[in-house]
Structure formats: structure tokens, C-alpha cells
Amino acid sequence: MIVSRTAQQSALALSLMVACTGTAHAASAERAAAGALKDGTAVEAITLRNANGVVARILSYGATLQSLVAPDRKGQPADIVLGHQTPADQEARRTFFGATIGRVANRIAGARFTLDGVAYSIDKNDGPNALHGGGQGFDRANWSVARLVSGPVASVVLTHHSPDGDMGYPGNLDVTVTYSLDEQGNLGIVFEATTDRTTVVxxxxxxxxxxxxDGAPQGAMLQRLTIPAARYTPVDETLIPTGELRSVNGSVFDFRKGRVLAAGARDATDAQIVIGHGYDHNFVLDKGQTATPELAARLEDPASGRVLEVLSTEPGLQLYTGNFLDGTVIGKGGHLYRMGDGIALEPQKFPDTPNRPALGSVRVVPGKPYRHAMIYRLSVSKR
Incomplete structure (x- = not known):
């Protein structure tokens, strides 16, 4: 697939956005074989590396962030994302670890929606609902590696074609994901899509x-999370938003001043925590939809000093505390993943938006491409 001029321009724009002016070093992008899927399809790995010890490994299968290595306050590196050891392991056990999610992230109620008066039934893969695009979402596709760049900002562009009717969604969709790493520890991700027919993305x-x-015995629940959101979307028993935008005041969903995750994720006095088996909820970011990425979340580990800031153009953030990790998934390095061993901070538009116009729109039309830009910003706290 030929990389569109729009994708090239977005890669350049993201590079300029996260680049360190006058940096004396160059980040590198390297490409290598990573194994094969069950049918023999070859998977590639792209490693983006900067001079300050940050290393991101991206797989073509699922356009997946398989590994992200970052130093702590003593300069000691560690991989800070959960993942599978090989693409074959990832294919065999669908966990979504680090994967690109689409066409539509999160849940769609009843696996159906109406668009311009036409009813669509999509792939049902989460009880009565559709989750993360369906049974064969973007995380199950082996993406094409279209472009690599080394320099002040290292980047890789991956592309995928989703045909009309894929998982029940209308329209031919051409999708691009660009990962970029600069010398300051910013890992940028830009998602873009164009369609020949009105659809949802x-x-x-x-x-x-x-x-x-990854694999630290204490898990992630003692880390401190801040989310600049005064409201969230409560859910029903199937984790579909009820339509209410509820205030976080006085609840375990108030992360505005920072909160240790364990303090709320185990609080059975909150009915929403019981329903989600922990946090599995969308937050309504105070910033709303923005033209450039702004702060959506800040996560800090007091013990190591590592800090992760998530920035995004999107109005929502899904917080998921690994509630369905039950000790049966073996990840990288032979680590057995359990509940709370990792948390997801997923910027996006709100869940079930195709069925709830009051929550916004995920409608995409020909001639007006979809775009979501986000950044994982890494740093270290010295205290």
C-alpha cells in the first residue's frame, strides 16, 4: 500500500511537535523479522530507540506496542508495558496488550447501530455487545510497514486496508498508524483513516x-494516577454507558488531585466498582476534543520514580485496571499476569457513541479523514 501524503504530513507534524529543538543526538528506527503467525504469515518488528535509554518495539501484527523500555530515577531500565513474548503467543491468546484498536474501540451495545437511517449489525464478541471492533478487529491484522525514519525523531508508518463490510462496518477504510520517538522520551502515536462511504471510527x-x-511482583495498583476529569460515564451490568455523565465528587472516581489506584479499585461500597470488577470506565476529560494533544492522565510510580503522561486530542479516557487478568495469561519473560498487574489508559471518544448522539459522534465521511493524535510522555521524578 502506498503511504498517503496525509500520512506523511502527519508523521512530520508529530515529529515537529515532539522533537527536541537543537538535539545533538539522533533516534534510530530498525526493522527485523519477529516470527510468524499460525498460517505462516511473517511478522516484522520495528525498534525505535533514543539516546536516553527509551526503546519502543512495535510489531506489524496488530500495529502493537510490544515493549516500551524506560529508565528509573537511578538510570535502571525496565519494560513498562505488558505483552506477549511472540506474535504467535499474541495470536493464540487475544488480550489486546499494546495493540491498535479499531474500527471502533470499546463497546457498542447489542452489536448494532443505525447510521443515516440504515441499521447495521456488527460482530458480537463480548456477550451481547461488540468489543474493540469485533472478533477480527485491527488488533488481529498484520499491518504493512510502509516507512521508517531515523533522525532527531525516529518513526514508523504502518498501514492497513479494512474492506467494506469488514466485521459488519460500512465503507472501505484505509488506515495509517504512525509511531514516533524523540530524544525527550515522547512516544507519539497518530491514527488516521479515510473512507469511501460514511462509517464510524x-x-x-x-x-x-x-x-x-513488567512482571514486578507488586503489580501496578500502588501507583498514583491523576485524571483531569470532573465527570465519568457510569455503566450497566454489561459495561455499556447508561448515558449519564456523573460527577466524580466524593467518589472513588475522583482522580483530579491524584489517587493511588488500589484505594478505589477494591472499594466494593461503590456499585460501579462492583460492576466493573475494578475500574473499567470512561472519563469525560475537562479539556474536551482538542486540535493538538493535551493532558489526559498522569501515572507515577513512587518507588522507581517513573512518570507517564498520556496526552491526546480525544475527549474521553478509558481507565481499565486489568480486572480480567486471572493468572492464566503468560506474558514476556514467563510472567504470569494477574488482576492489577497493569492498567490501560486509552484515549478515545466515548463508548457506545454510535448509539448515543448525546455523547458525541464517531461518524467519518468521504473527504474528511479521521485523525487521533496521542503521546506517551516519559520522565522521571527525582523525589
């Missing part, structure tokens, strides 16, 4: 983070 990345390091 809502993409994100599904990395699960543990700033103490």
Missing part, C-alpha cells in the same frame, strides 16, 4: 502499563 492504543516494570 474510534481508534486507540490498548497498552497496559506497570511503571514498576
Amino acid at each position: 474510534n481508534m486507540t492504543n490498548h497498552a497496559l502499563f506497570n511503571l514498576a516494570g
Whole structure:
């Protein structure tokens, strides 16, 4: 697939946005074989590396962030995202770890929606609902590696074609994901899509983070999270938003001044925590939809000093505390993943938006491409 001029321009724009002016170093992008899927399809790995010890490994399968290495306050590196050891493992056990999610992230009630008066039934893969695009979403596709760049900002562009009717969605969709890493520790991700027919699109990345390091025995629940959101969307028993935009005041959903995750994720006095088996909820970011990425979340591990800031153009953020990790998933390095071993911070438009116009729109039309830009910004706290 030929990379569109729009994709090239977006890669350049993101590079300029996260680049360190006058940097004396150059980040690198390297490409290598990463194994094969069950049918023999070859998977590639792209490694983006900067001079300050940040290393991102991206797989073509699922356009997946398989690994993200970052130093702690003593300079010691650790991989801070959960993941599978090989593409074959990822294919065999669908967990969404680090994958690109689409066409529509999160849940769509009843696996159906109406668009311009036409009813669509899409792939049902989460009880009565559709989740993360359906049974064969973007996380199950082996993307094409279209372009690599080394320099002040290293980047890779991956492309995928989703045909009309794919998982029940209308329109031929050409999708591009661009990962960029600069010398300051900013890992940028830009999602873009064009269609030949009115459709719905809502993409994100599904990395699960543990700033103490993948497989750290204490898990991620003692880390401190801040979300600038005065409201969230409560859910029903199938994790579909009820339509209410509820205030976080006085609840375990108030992360505006920072909160240790364990303090709320185990609080059975809140009915929403019981329904979600922890946090599995969308927050209504105070910033709303923005032209350039703004702060959506800040996660800090006091023990290591690692800090992750998530910035995005999108109005919502899904917080998921790994509630369905039950000790049966074996990840990188032979680590057995359990509940709370990682948390997802997924910028996106709100869940079930195709069925709830009051929550916004994920409608995409010909001639007006979809675009979501986000950044994982890494730093270290010295205290």
C-alpha cells in the first residue's frame, strides 16, 4: 500500500511537535523479522530507540506496542508495558496488550447501530455487545510497514486496508498508524483513516502499563494516577454507558488531585466498582476534543520514580485496571499476569457513541479523514 501524503504530513507534524529543538543526538528506527503467525504469515518488528535509554518495539501484527523500555530515577531500565513474548503467543491468546484498536474501540451495545437511517449489525464478541471492533478487529491484522525514519525523531508508518463490510462496518477504510520517538522520551502515536462511504471510527492504543516494570511482583495498583476529569460515564451490568455523565465528587472516581489506584479499585461500597470488577470506565476529560494533544492522565510510580503522561486530542479516557487478568495469561519473560498487574489508559471518544448522539459522534465521511493524535510522555521524578 502506498503511504498517503496525509500520512506523511502527519508523521512530520508529530515529529515537529515532539522533537527536541537543537538535539545533538539522533533516534534510530530498525526493522527485523519477529516470527510468524499460525498460517505462516511473517511478522516484522520495528525498534525505535533514543539516546536516553527509551526503546519502543512495535510489531506489524496488530500495529502493537510490544515493549516500551524506560529508565528509573537511578538510570535502571525496565519494560513498562505488558505483552506477549511472540506474535504467535499474541495470536493464540487475544488480550489486546499494546495493540491498535479499531474500527471502533470499546463497546457498542447489542452489536448494532443505525447510521443515516440504515441499521447495521456488527460482530458480537463480548456477550451481547461488540468489543474493540469485533472478533477480527485491527488488533488481529498484520499491518504493512510502509516507512521508517531515523533522525532527531525516529518513526514508523504502518498501514492497513479494512474492506467494506469488514466485521459488519460500512465503507472501505484505509488506515495509517504512525509511531514516533524523540530524544525527550515522547512516544507519539497518530491514527488516521479515510473512507469511501460514511462509517464510524474510534481508534486507540490498548497498552497496559506497570511503571514498576513488567512482571514486578507488586503489580501496578500502588501507583498514583491523576485524571483531569470532573465527570465519568457510569455503566450497566454489561459495561455499556447508561448515558449519564456523573460527577466524580466524593467518589472513588475522583482522580483530579491524584489517587493511588488500589484505594478505589477494591472499594466494593461503590456499585460501579462492583460492576466493573475494578475500574473499567470512561472519563469525560475537562479539556474536551482538542486540535493538538493535551493532558489526559498522569501515572507515577513512587518507588522507581517513573512518570507517564498520556496526552491526546480525544475527549474521553478509558481507565481499565486489568480486572480480567486471572493468572492464566503468560506474558514476556514467563510472567504470569494477574488482576492489577497493569492498567490501560486509552484515549478515545466515548463508548457506545454510535448509539448515543448525546455523547458525541464517531461518524467519518468521504473527504474528511479521521485523525487521533496521542503521546506517551516519559520522565522521571527525582523525589
